[in-house]
Amino acid sequence: MDVSLHRLKLLRDLRHRGTVTAVADALHYSTSAVSQQLSLLERETGATLFERRGRRLVLTEAGELLADHAESILDAVTQAGNAIESLRDGLTATLQVGVWASVASGLFPRGMTTLADRAPGILVRSVELSPEDGSDAVRDGSLDLSFVIDYSNYLMPRTQALRSRPIAAEQMFVAAPTGTFEEEAIALSSLATKPWILADSRSHFGRAVRLACRSAGFEPDVHHAVGEQSTALALVGADLGLSLISELAATDVPDGVELTPVADRFERNLSIVYRSRDAQRPAVRAFLEAMSEAAQTLGLPPPTGETYESPEAESPET
Known part of the structure; x- marks a missing residue:
């Protein structure tokens, strides 16, 4: 045959x-x-x-x-x-990598600079996709690696075919019009009556924020459903509500927006997934090391919690 x-x-x-x-x-x-x-x-x-x-x-x-x-x-x-690939003189390879907006604008370029200095023979081609799609794309071979996220209250599923390299833990901030809050840190429970700008509940981020709000005793009143954190920041700047923003997205805050740390334990853990069979692939290891060092350079600590288990099954939202 x-x-x-x-x-x-x-x-x-x-x-x-x-x-x-x-x-x-x-x-x-x-x-x-x-x-x-x-x-x-x-x-x-x-x-x-x-x-x-x-x-x-x-x-x-x-x-x-x-x-x-x-x-x-x-x-x-x-x-x-x-x-x-491992037998070639010098490290040469092409890697297909999945990224999304806040990674592509902050961590990824810095890591690419480090990678280019150490292994100029590695060509990286990136594709922007949602964090929810990264693991599937790596598993089926469409990508070699992909950035993914877990939240401290909501972990993404993993399969035995994939491995995950923890890269950084991002703090979460409340984004609100300047002067809205005077506190050094904001408890989510104090935001129960505020209008929210938030990702759709079908997204991992939108689901995680809603779970955090429910743990604080309320359901967020979402006035504007948006997909990108940069869009949410723009709407906050127009005084249309408040939002939660991750640390990587906090590097480009428009005028009129102020960020205050979330007092609750609610953080975003950034990892890179790759196929288990590629664990010893030199190009993959070089990419992982470059991105880990980029996170350290940006002052992002490594995740301290578990990032590999699947979240408990929950009923889908309607």
Whole structure:
């Protein structure tokens, strides 16, 4: 049987992501292109790999069996590439890395400068994506590494296929119009009656803040739902409410906005995830060290709490 590695990757991605549409979106293909490639894979194997259940395409027993072997085959190909990489004179490699706004504007550039000085042969290509999507993108091979976040009250799921390198613990601040508060630190309970500017509850950040507010005895009254902290700061500057801002985002505060530390124990832990099989890959290790040193240079302490366990299952918000 002679099958395409590319199509085996699509098969693996379908099992991980669940739908052809999700695979297409992740790889920036059309759904018809993914479907066509999967159909060609069936022809190459001479077996029925998929069946329709309603509008979904699911793996048959043969499809699941081939997907198991695809994991091993693709891992072996990656490990062979890593072995060749380690034998080269000088450290040369290309890394695909997931970032998001506050990391891309603060920590990442500083770490890249350190990496370029120490290992100029490493080419890094970054992709901006939400922290919620980083782990999946690394697991399915779309990225080599990705920055992810945990909150002290809400931890992201991890899988055995991934490892996590803690990088920094970010303090959280209340962002409010200048002169709103006189205290040196603000208890969340004192914000119960204020209008809020906050990420949607479906996001990790929005969910974590709501859980923190509930622990303080109230549900935040969200007037404006925004995705980026920089957008929230702009709205705070327009006196449209208050928000919580992480330490990395606190480096670019507009006029008219004042930041006050949160008195409650509520912090954001920044980590980088990568595949377990890449733990000894020289380029990955060099990248991790550069970003860790960048965090230290910025005065960000390493996380002290657990950042690897999954959060307890909770009912989704409506």
